[in-house]
Amino acid sequence: MGASLTVAAWPGCAARLLRDQPGREDYAAYRELDGYQALGSADDLLAEVERSGLLGRGGAAFPLAVKLRAVRDNGRRSGVGTVVIANGEEGEPASVKDRWLLRHRPHLVLDGLRLAAAIVDAERAYVYVSDPEAARSVEDALTEFRSLGVPVEVWTVEPGYVAGEETAAVRALNGGPVKPADKPPRPFQEGVGGRPTLVSNVETLANLPYLQQHGSAEFRSQGTSLSPGTFLLTLTGAGRPPGLYELPLGLPFTEVLALHGVSVEQVRGVLMGGYFAGMLNRSVLDATLDYERLRGLGSGLGAGAISVLTDDCAVAVAASVLAYFDRENAGQCGSCFNGTAAMAAVAGALRDGAATTEDVSRLRRWSVMLRGRGACATLDAATNTAASLLDQFPHAVERHLDNACEPCRVGAFRAYRPYEVEAVVQA
Secondary structure (H helix, E strand, O other): OOOOEEEEEOOOOOOOOOOOOOOOOOHHHHHHOOOOOOOOOHHHHHHHHHHHOOEOOOOOOOEHHHHHHHHHHHHHHHOOOEEEEEEOOOOOOOOOHHHHHHHHOHHHHHHHHHHHHHHOOEEEEEEEEOOHHHHHHHHHHHHHOOOOOOOEEEEEOOOOOOOOOHHHHHHHHOOOOOOOOOOOOOOOOOOHHHOOEEEEEHHHHHOHHHHHHHHHHHHOOOEOOOOEOEEEEEEEEOOOOOEEEEEEOOEEHHHHHHHHOOOHHHOOEEEEOOOOOOEEOHHHHHOEEOHHHHHHOOOOOOOOEEEEEOOOOHHHHHHHHHHHHHHHOOOOOHHHHHHHHHHHHHHHHHHOOOOOHHHHHHHHHHHHHOOOOOOOOHHHHHHHHHHHHHHHOHHHHHHHHOOOOHHHHHHOOOOOOOOOOOOOOEO
16 A cells, blocks of 8 residues: 555645545545535635635646636636536646545545635536546545535546646546546636636646635735745655645745654755656755745746655656657647657666667757646656756766766666556655
């Protein structure tokens, strides 16, 4: 079953999304926390979401209020009902937050889905997942309480890195393959059944009940002015069991490491945002965990997952991540299908001491010229990994060109799904 998962809120910060008790929170327990409050004005709630500055927690950090308003307005202009999708297909192997919420707090997610559906005048809603246990948890919650104001269906697909991309979710719900589609149109314009569709990550939606109960000012009491609120961080690596922490945005990364029991002297770097946001060297020890600071470092929080490199070599980690992208790309775009394969081949040769300086030059060129060429973000994620390896860890690259990497001589890091969180058993 794997290592147990440490689940905790930041000391002194009341949890908004996590809860102390193990197991699934049932309807009665959720109602005791004032869940499923009467709606009131949907327009007022949308205005509160706008004032909160809530950013999407699925990876792109896009303002939720902008998406809500666009779907609602497109639906009203076209005269058709809209659709809302709670996206819980957690494609990042190093992330566990969405599975945890769906397995342990399904009513919180459903409450957020209910509120979003009311704001956009939705006629139908879906919980989109690939984890069977999460699906069962939500189905059980719907058995306990179905008065959500909108029909809700749980839709289960096979897991995959691209399966959680918003157009892949829409395509699957429309009866097609679980693969991204060309854009435009985007789902907020034309989604499920041709209707304007909101696709929102489950953690993002799980913030709406708190906003409804406490208001935007209280929501902004944690975090920073540009990155307000709390977020869920999956922390892996460093030879320790994984942790799921609810943290105020803006915390120094070194303080989070201390909470997880990792000494800063051990840290060689990190893999950011799951696999999407690339790698950072020890400069991450001067960073705060917020969108603006990490963007300034050329990185990001992505889906809120960070893997800490201590004994692992950055070159070997990057090679495993790029090999993963080579396997997991949708196979639809030639630039992505061929580009991920080429970058993975060079990174693997570099790890194994078989690459040349010309190979590294090609890797650098591909990391620039292939960016933005795919139908989804998979190719961008691969180029982020390649570019950040070369820029953040040049000395490690040089050691591998000289076949002189001591950690890899002992045994190079190799993983089919690097830093995967397999178990969600709460410690």
